[in-house]
Amino acid sequence: MQRDKEAKYDHLSIEKKWRERWEGRGDYHIDLDNTRKPFYNLMMFPYPSAEGLHVGNVYAFTGSDIYGRFMKIKGYDVFEPIGFDAFGMHSENFALKKGMHPAELVPKNIANFRDNQLKMIGAMFDWPRQVDTTDPRYYKWTQWLFVQLFKYGLAYQDVAAVNWCPSCQTVLASEQVISGECERCKTEVTQKKMLQWFFRITRYAERLHKNLEWIDWSEITKSAQQNWIGRSEGAEIDFELAGMDDKLRVFTTRPDTVFGVTYMVLAPEHPIVDRITSSSQRPEVEKYLRETKAKTEQERIDEAGKKTGVFTGGYAVNPATGTLIPVWVADYVLIGYGTGAIMAVPAHDERDFEFAKTFDLPIVEVISPDGSSHQMAEAYTGEGVMVNSGEFNGINSREAIGVITRWFENHRKGTGKINYRLHDWCLSRQRYWGPPIPVIHCEKCGAQAVPEKDLPVLLPEMKDFRPDGSGKSPLNRNSEFVETTCPVCGGPAKRETDVMDNFLDSAWYFFRYPSTEFNDRPFDSERTGKWLPVDMYIGGNEHAVLHLLYTRFITMALKDMGFIEFEEPFKKFRAHGLIIKDGAKMSKSRGNVVNPDTFIKEYGADCFRTYLMFLGPYTQGGDFQDKGIMGVRRFYDRIFRLASDSPAHGEPEDKRFLALLHKTIRDVTGHIENLEYNTAIAFLMEFLNGLAKQNVIHKSSVEILVRLIAPFAPHLSEELWEMLGHTGSVFNSGWPVWDETKIVADTFQLVAQVNGKIRAAIEAPVGISKEDALALVESNENVTRFIEGKSVLKKIYVPGKLVNIVVQ
RNA sequence: GCCGGGAUGGCGGAACUGGUAGACGCACAAGACUUAAAAUCUUGGGAGCCCUCGGCUUGUACGGGUUCGAUUCCCGUUCCCGGCACCA
Numbered sequence: 001m002q003r004d005k006e007a008k009y010d011h012l013s014i015e016k017k018w019r020e021r022w023e024g025r026g027d028y029h030i031d032l033d034n035t036r037k038p039f040y041n042l043m044m045f046p047y048p049s050a051e052g053l054h055v056g057n058v059y060a061f062t063g064s065d066i067y068g069r070f071m072k073i074k075g076y077d078v079f080e081p082i083g084f085d086a087f088g089m090h091s092e093n094f095a096l097k098k099g100m101h102p103a104e105l106v107p108k109n110i111a112n113f114r115d116n117q118l119k120m121i122g123a124m125f126d127w128p129r130q131v132d133t134t135d136p137r138y139y140k141w142t143q144w145l146f147v148q149l150f151k152y153g154l155a156y157q158d159v160a161a162v163n164w165c166p167s168c169q170t171v172l173a174s175e176q177v178i179s180g181e182c183e184r185c186k187t188e189v190t191q192k193k194m195l196q197w198f199f200r201i202t203r204y205a206e207r208l209h210k211n212l213e214w215i216d217w218s219e220i221t222k223s224a225q226q227n228w229i230g231r232s233e234g235a236e237i238d239f240e241l242a243g244m245d246d247k248l249r250v251f252t253t254r255p256d257t258v259f260g261v262t263y264m265v266l267a268p269e270h271p272i273v274d275r276i277t278s279s280s281q282r283p284e285v286e287k288y289l290r291e292t293k294a295k296t297e298q299e300r301i302d303e304a305g306k307k308t309g310v311f312t313g314g315y316a317v318n319p320a321t322g323t324l325i326p327v328w329v330a331d332y333v334l335i336g337y338g339t340g341a342i343m344a345v346p347a348h349d350e351r352d353f354e355f356a357k358t359f360d361l362p363i364v365e366v367i368s369p370d371g372s373s374h375q376m377a378e379a380y381t382g383e384g385v386m387v388n389s390g391e392f393n394g395i396n397s398r399e400a401i402g403v404i405t406r407w408f409e410n411h412r413k414g415t416g417k418i419n420y421r422l423h424d425w426c427l428s429r430q431r432y433w434g435p436p437i438p439v440i441h442c443e444k445c446g447a448q449a450v451p452e453k454d455l456p457v458l459l460p461e462m463k464d465f466r467p468d469g470s471g472k473s474p475l476n477r478n479s480e481f482v483e484t485t486c487p488v489c490g491g492p493a494k495r496e497t498d499v500m501d502n503f504l505d506s507a508w509y510f511f512r513y514p515s516t517e518f519n520d521r522p523f524d525s526e527r528t529g530k531w532l533p534v535d536m537y538i539g540g541n542e543h544a545v546l547h548l549l550y551t552r553f554i555t556m557a558l559k560d561m562g563f564i565e566f567e568e569p570f571k572k573f574r575a576h577g578l579i580i581k582d583g584a585k586m587s588k589s590r591g592n593v594v595n596p597d598t599f600i601k602e603y604g605a606d607c608f609r610t611y612l613m614f615l616g617p618y619t620q621g622g623d624f625q626d627k628g629i630m631g632v633r634r635f636y637d638r639i640f641r642l643a644s645d646s647p648a649h650g651e652p653e654d655k656r657f658l659a660l661l662h663k664t665i666r667d668v669t670g671h672i673e674n675l676e677y678n679t680a681i682a683f684l685m686e687f688l689n690g691l692a693k694q695n696v697i698h699k700s701s702v703e704i705l706v707r708l709i710a711p712f713a714p715h716l717s718e719e720l721w722e723m724l725g726h727t728g729s730v731f732n733s734g735w736p737v738w739d740e741t742k743i744v745a746d747t748f749q750l751v752a753q754v755n756g757k758i759r760a761a762i763e764a765p766v767g768i769s770k771e772d773a774l775a776l777v778e779s780n781e782n783v784t785r786f787i788e789g790k791s792v793l794k795k796i797y798v799p800g801k802l803v804n805i806v807v808q
Numbered sequence: 809g810c811c812g813g814g815a816u817g818g819c820g821g822a823a824c825u826g827g828u829a830g831a832c833g834c835a836c837a838a839g840a841c842u843u844a845a846a847a848u849c850u851u852g853g854g855a856g857c858c859c860u861c862g863g864c865u866u867g868u869a870c871g872g873g874u875u876c877g878a879u880u881c882c883c884g885u886u887c888c889c890g891g892c893a894c895c896a
Contacts, residue, residue, distance in 0.1 A: 219812065219813080220812060220813065220890070220891085222812090223811060223812040223813090223890090223891070223892095224811095224812080224890080224891045224892085225891095226811075226812090226891090226892095227810085227811060227812085227891050227892040227893090228891075228892070230892075230893095230895070232895075232896090234896085250896080251895095251896070252896060253895095253896065254896080265896090303894090307894085330894095331894085332894045332896095333894080333895095333896075334894075334895070334896090336895085337895045337896075338895070338896065341896095342896050343896080344896085345896090349896070350809090350894090351894050351896075352896080354894090355894095419895080419896090421892080421893095421895060541890080541891095542890095544890095544891075545891080545892095578889095582819095583819090583820095611833095614820090614821095614832085614833070615820065615821085616820065616821060617821085620813085620814085622820070622821085623819085623820055623821090624820090625819075625820065625834070625835095627834060627835070628819090628820070628833070628834050628835095629834095630833095630834075631832085631833045631834060632833080634833095634848095635833085637848095678820090678821070678822085678832085678833095679821090679822065679823095679831085679832080681832075681833090682821090682822070682831065682832035682833075683831090683832080684832095685831095685832055685833075686831070686832065689832090749828070751827070751828050753827085753828090753876080753877070755876070755877085756827090756875090756876055756877035756878095757877090758827095758828055761828060782862090782863075785863095793876085794876060795876095796827095796876055796877080798827060801827055801828090802827055802828080802877090804827085804876050804877065805876085806876045806877095
């Protein structure tokens, strides 16, 4: 054959052809009501940034799409929707920077994302069902969701210390503060006491924690949620205050150490500080409170370890010993956790120990590792035997936790208690670009939910949408929006002007996808019953305690309110890894950003997809190296040549080749199922290498290869499938099946070891007996060299694998 | 500090329930084709040593252990990534 006449893999025309054909035929817009094997394949929808699609997006979507296409070719009715998470500060801040209006910018970004980029990556998106969170037809239902939660008592307004981002000029949820900084702009967050809207996610803390035991999610994600929820078991104990009627309640995980309580500490913000402070101590206490208040979060973190505090002048009574103990105020106790007050056990808590050393407070050992008493040079936090603990002496401290808790319960001085680190979800934002909170404030009737018939509360068009730092949304400056009437009494009232956290938009979007055509309900119950929970969800782990926690909460709430019958939204969730470039994180400043468009144009989407997946295990990410993509391109070039070279009819007979063929089907199947795409691709390459070496290349073998690469290279496989004479889509051809019996070869490499060291590998028939195997090995020259003149202690035979001769 | 994940050639990475470490690919080298180059095809390789077919020694972050045999299991250590963190 003449080289220059050879058929050429022209990815540009092939990919265009199949994009158009899929769209024209509506291959991926499935009839949701007429399916036998529904499979909901979900990927985290993107926010349409002006910079365009990031390679990280492509990586995420491709991995998910490969799974979806694999299920499709296996015969499932795969629903693979996509949408745009377009509300929120990211879009708004960008619009501000560009001097544009988000209402004008966002549709442009979406169009660019969709038409120039997302449509090019070869995913089987069901476009007619796309969702845009800024569309009133969508956010009407986001507001509806708020109203339901409000009516159910899960949404409330309260004055609380909240996280304030001075740059974004809004409050944030604690999940959106990453080590003291705003998740969006990295500005240091400050604490402010403000009236805000919250969702009572803490009511679900135990369920959110408990279900982690059984949900099929990536371990890394579950562990992050576990840490975030921060469940800890212990007890709450009441301490009487000398000369006061009040009791001081504390939370502790170590009730077994109560005999060792030698003082107590209040958080500076604790309400009782004012009353307990004696007049002589008052100036000092007030000075300390002023100083702590002035400290930033960062200073407090930096100082962690150094203990500061002052004595209030007040005393409490140790409920176990009856002795008077001083009450201090110190900022190592946090108002936001437990009761904001602690019982201090310096002998058995490192922080209390340090504090006691600093201020010369008594240290009493009550848990001894060996039962004898010690000079305490540091806190002992392990378990041991109770000492100096009255009637409890001699008990193991771990046991004592339960015993003492019960003792307190019997004396009505305390109770077993589980504490969570999780806080309620602060939902309100003092910004413009979000769905308005659907609430009307009436002086007479209080805060009222906007009646459902009046939804959506449209986000008014405002030329000046700049946040003003007043603690209220820019909507507050729009009197036309603000002034309204009370839905209960009809009197004059004001609208709530804060908008909702855009994480609420994304907390329920997967409910909407299967029901996009219903405008009278957020989601149809029949559709939902058929399609949810989501079968497979893939996304980045940066949302482990944001989006992924909120979706679980919202799903549980929807169940409790009777809208749905399941409480976990995703049957399976897998976090994909991160993709880096030449060993380093991608960043604009480093100039090592991979532009997907360039690679898709140059090598084709199929190549790009496959290469991204070939970089490393999908759940762990990979290192992108520009040259590496050529390997994948060569792989597809070779397949293309093979298929266009009119392969022979008939079936291959070579047993070795058949073994390779069936093994490839088996291994590729298994590895795709586990999202180990890199190894699946390696097996495909190995198979091609084997196939190309055959004297006769059979069409049937090429067809199997084409079907196996289909999830990775959808356009190319369709083209090749057609070239091989088929009319329908390769995705309707079924996934190849393997025959286990064909994988077994006639012979194998019998490894011969002496004392565990390999001395030879001998071709031996499968099923060789132990005696024959030993004989074979012992007749090997290189083996005899090592056993000659030595006494044989043992002969080990592992069938089908090796013989090991142990000598001395 | 606690929790989770990880460390394997020049590089990205393979290795099932402990059984030939380095599959597959990149880069590299040699050869074939070519006037030449590109493309393509073939071959080669962890390191060190004897260097002759071939063989020996050594090698999966480090130090021990269990085992006939350890990248894999156990104990200890270092470093990297992610989560939580003065959370009582």
